[in-house]
Amino acid sequence: MKRWAQVIALTLPLGLLPLPASWIFAGILASGIVALCTGTTLIIPRWCTHAAVGVIAVIAAIPFSLIPLQQLQTYLLPGLFVAVVSIGISLVCARALRSSLGAPTALLSTLPGGASVFSALAADMGAHPSYVALTQYLRVLLISLSLPLITLLIGPSTQSVADVAPATFSGLGLLVVIVALGQPLARLLRIPSPSFFGPFLITLAALMRIDAAQLSPPPLVLGAALVVIGWMCGGGLSLPTLKLFAHQLPPTLGIIALLMGSAALIAWPIAEITNTSYFEAYLATSPGALESVLAIAAETHADPIVVTIQLIRLMAVLAIPLFMKRRD
Template identity: 30%
Template sequence: MPSRNQNDVARTETGIGRLPPWLQWGVVAGLSVLTTVPLEIAGLPAALLIGPMLAGIAVALAGSTIRLPRFFFFVVQVVLALMIATMVSKDFVGTFRDNWLLILLVVTSVIGMSTLSGWLITRTGILPGTTAIWGSSAGAASTMMIMAEAYGADARLVAFMQYLRVVFVASFATLVAHFGGHDGASVPPHAWFKPVPMLPLVAMMAIGVVAGLIGQKLRVPAGAFLVPFALASVLNSSGTVTIALPDWLLVIAFTLLGWNIGLGFSRTILVHARRALVPTILSILALIGFSGLLAGSLILLLGIDPLTAYLATSPGGLDSIAVIAASSNVDIAFVMTLQTARLILVTIIGPWLARFVADRA
């Protein structure tokens, strides 16, 4: 595979690469609106990320030479860390304490199944190194992309696998919501400029940025994400700080993350993705089916409703699951407890597990 610099040189000779950078950014921004609005209207979870990612891919394949500056990607990681930390609340701690054994069993089962899928794809040689393992990992999609890059995997192929699973899981969630007797499983209208106390927001962002810089300084893998996430989770769950992020900030963060992923694509990457499409879809269907069995077990053991059980065991991105749960009549505390526990466990054991499985693949 040619290096990024080689790709950049080639792209300057044709297509959009001939335009000045500011005009290239204008093209990707305008195209992002065209790709995102239909997805938002359709109520697709994570539309604010997938739309810009598709626009970035299209512009990159058209010869674009622009890349998201590292500083902006750093800020995106901090915002995502704070967003996910808001899910770690007192309800999370209480629910986990009451059901910790069952939660760990479900979470480890999903992680084990997803790791097995990644191992099988790696054995075929379709994807290089630990890419298939990270791409199949049952963690939040954005988190896995960040950590995969830190550990040397191809973040673009990881993103392809992760977000393809997000689309599948979101689609199945609609069916489960229908047959489970739930209405309104679509994405609610966004209150884009809902007032948010600015002083706590600025203070929390400052804390997150400092924590991220410390993580990078100490060379913690994915430290710009993990260190702010850990600190904000403790502060939020203890009640010391209440984290409130405005929708417009999340829109910017998701858009920039989508551009960062999309603009890194190349024809070579898509050729690899095309080869991996069928195995990836089969692994996704197998993982969804397995999660469905786990959801059935929760229904029988705890008597919870089907949609709560499905969302709790779902291998989709935590952010998209949160959107569906928030717009449905489900036990949000239970859903987010299992989802957050899965994220934390994958974050802790993911690097070791990826290396361990890759070495034996």
């Protein structure tokens, strides 16, 4: 309890800073500082992380549901292009690391996105679970730390305020039901990333019958979800874990830098092809940290291209280890 009191005490003043995505940044920085100073990771209750990811999924589904089918079709080819480039770079990196790590470990530790899924699959595929979790987490952490800074540098000059009706008790009740039922239902149906895709798909179905304003969470709920996402990214860092894999950190950091650099490069043609801003294209091509990306996209009211391309790439990336598992 003492550590969580310290995390909360650091989070609140940082979150009030006039910065883009301030609550995510505050959560990452506060939890990371406490985790490193105490030498142990911060364990967030599973129900809390499921709820936070579920709220972000609902936020992501609202603009996604409003995209005309014709516009979705225009995003399909750019999304596949992003997936092919990202996966191609990861496969090249995995081949280079195969001799020192083994093929399964090298593959699962370099694929962009699906960190929780890959960590869960590692043991079943004969990979090193701790190394896969560390490398996937480091990528998520570095991307999540960079996104608020990128938002400050190239994001919207002022965050637009959506015209959303005040939250009602029925709307909040429906939001709670969607978030609560989404994850177990998706797990029952064996849908990947159930904490996100469960509420996301239920929201899409619900929006066929109700107005989107009814599901828009109030600022307090959204802020709390953003803070928990930040805690998820920063709280898993610890010196003992980093020391354990210190000899593998240089190539791991190099691969992360390569993935982030390639995302920055391909964002230029994506922005031109889809007629969106470079900031939105970068969010769409960012190699992982899906929850942080979609949280910032929701906070800055970014174009639905972010959700569309991220989901296309995620499904393509998840198909690789699942295909390998079935083949074995």
